[in-house]
Amino acid sequence: MPELPEVETVARTLAPHVNGSRITGVEVLRASAVHPLSLPPATLAGLVIAGVRRRGKLILLDVAPADKPRNPGGVPSLVAVHLRMTGRLLPRPAGTAPGPYTRWLLDLEKPDGTPQRLFFDDTRAFGTVFAATPGLLQQWEFWRGLGPEPLELTPDGFDRRLSGRRAIKAALLDQRVVAGIGNIYADEALHRAGIDPRRPVADLGPAERRRLLGALKDVLALAIDQCGSSIRDYRDADGNAGAFQNSFAVYGRAGKACLGCGETLSGRRVAGRATVFCPRCQR
DNA sequence: TCCTCCCTGTTC
DNA sequence: GAACAGGGAGGA
Numbered sequence: 001m002p003e004l005p006e007v008e009t010v011a012r013t014l015a016p017h018v019n020g021s022r023i024t025g026v027e028v029l030r031a032s033a034v035h036p037l038s039l040p041p042a043t044l045a046g047l048v049i050a051g052v053r054r055r056g057k058l059i060l061l062d063v064a065p066a067d068k069p070r071n072p073g074g075v076p077s078l079v080a081v082h083l084r085m086t087g088r089l090l091p092r093p094a095g096t097a098p099g100p101y102t103r104w105l106l107d108l109e110k111p112d113g114t115p116q117r118l119f120f121d122d123t124r125a126f127g128t129v130f131a132a133t134p135g136l137l138q139q140w141e142f143w144r145g146l147g148p149e150p151l152e153l154t155p156d157g158f159d160r161r162l163s164g165r166r167a168i169k170a171a172l173l174d175q176r177v178v179a180g181i182g183n184i185y186a187d188e189a190l191h192r193a194g195i196d197p198r199r200p201v202a203d204l205g206p207a208e209r210r211r212l213l214g215a216l217k218d219v220l221a222l223a224i225d226q227c228g229s230s231i232r233d234y235r236d237a238d239g240n241a242g243a244f245q246n247s248f249a250v251y252g253r254a255g256k257a258c259l260g261c262g263e264t265l266s267g268r269r270v271a272g273r274a275t276v277f278c279p280r281c282q283r
Numbered sequence: 284t285c286c287t288c289c290c291t292g293t294t295c
Numbered sequence: 296g297a298a299c300a301g302g303g304a305g306g307a
Contacts, residue, residue, distance in 0.1 A: 001301065032289095057302080085301055086291085101291095124290050126302070142303075166284065175303080183301065232293085232300090272286070273301070 002083040004150070004180030005223035006234050006242060007054050010089060014059070014237035015052040017091040018108060018118060022048045022066060025107035033103035033122065035130035037140055039076050041104065044131055047076065049108075056146050056179030058082055059089065076131040080143070081120065086233040087127030090119045104129060123233065145176045150216050153178065158213045162201050168212070169197035170271035181216070183273045184229060184251045189216040191250045191260075196282045197270045222247065250276040 002010065026041045028034060034041060047063040054060065061079040081089065087103075094115035098105060103125065106118040120129065130140065137143050148157060161177045162168075171177050172186040181189075190197045192215035195208055204212070223229060228242030231252070235241060249259050254267025254276045263280040 082302085084303085122290095123292065124301090126290065164284085170284085173302085274299085 001085050001182055001184065001231065002087070002228070002234055003057060003182035003185050004054075004220055005185070005226075005244065006228035006236075007057050007059060007083065007180070008224050009228045009236045009242060010083070011052045011054040011059055012236075013240075014089055014091070017116070017237060018049045018061070019051060020048065020111040021108040021116065022046070023063070023106050024109050024115070026104070027098070027107075028104045029098055030103040030125060033120065033125065033128055035080075035128045035140075037132075037136060038129065039074075039131045039133070039136065041129065041131055043074075043076055044079065044106070055080075056149070056175055057182070074133065077134060078132050078137065080130040080132065080137075082128050082130075084122070084124065084126035084128070086124040087120060087122040088233070088235055089237055090121060090235075090239065091237060092117045092119050101125075103127065142175070147174075147176050147178045150178045150180060150213075151220060153213060153217075155210045155213055159206070159209055162204070162209060165200040165202050167198050167271055168195060168201050168204060169273070169275060171201050172216075173271055173273065178216075180220075183275075184231075184248070185216070185219055185223065187250050187276055188219045188248065191277060191282060192219055194281055194283065196279075197275050197277050250278065252276070 023044045026044050028041055048066045050062040050064050052061055059081040063076055096117055101121045101123045102119050103122050104120045108116045108118055110116055169186050172181050193212040223244040226242055226244035229244040230241035253265050256265055258265055258278040260281045263278055265276050266279050267276050
């Protein structure tokens with residue numbers, strides 16, 4: 001499940017394949033893979049991919065007309081791709097046929113003239129693409145509400161975003177609080193910080209909040225260094241798996257011994273998600 | 284603030 | 296053949 005570290009890895013590995021490439025064609029094989037607010041993907045034809053970035057769990061392709069420095073109105077300046085659970089962005093040689101799970105694809109021409117394709121494959125078909133002007137992007141509630149990047153967040157900033165009586169895990173998963181955290185890194189960070197995922201946000205003291213932000217940054221940075229975690233589907237743009245799944249302390253380890261204290265790890269649903277934590281280390 | 288649904292492959 | 300995985304939309 002691509003979360004921040006996986007999406008960051010995809011952006012980094014995809015960039016060298018597509019930077020400077022001109023979009024010569026667009027094919028949508030599954031209409032539901034296009035966000036309802038998106039401009040028609042066909043409007044991307046003729047634009048050049050200027051860069052690949054990440055915001056939260058979104059991959060952002062900056063696009064611009066080849067001959068003009070600024071985008072005229074109505075022409076997309078950005079393509080936001082959400083991989084959700086099983087989405088993959090894969091460069092392929094020109095002429096490669098779409099697979100059974102290919103949802104859309106771009107025909108590209110690299111700066112040296114070599115043709116290429118960029119596939120969006122997604123077995124579960126939850127992923128979406130959103131071609132947008134800056135104005136259109138602002139109409140997207142999810143985008144407008146996206147919280148800060150956790151790696152750039154200060155303790156004060158984190159503190160300001162934490163409020164209410166819901167479980168701390170629910171807050172971490174809320175993309176309006178912090179952008180990019182999903183089930184894996186929420187559980188891992190809470191374990192590192194020694195905080196019970198069910199604790200109400202309002203009950204967390206200043207020291208615990210600081211510890212949690214520190215744990216979140218540590219675990220995200222470590223995971224980025226390992227090119228993310230591959231549970232099953234996740235691969236980067238070069239088709240490589242990540243390695244951080246080998247460092248999980250709690251995710252997927254319910255019933256096994258806590259690596260910290262040896263206690264049996266608990267598994268239950270918190271915030272509607274499978275959650276694993278140590279009843280002794282996490283209070 | 285919580286629950287259900289979307290979608291499909293994997294596991295029980 | 297049902298349960299499960301899960302981010303986010305939408306409804307209770």
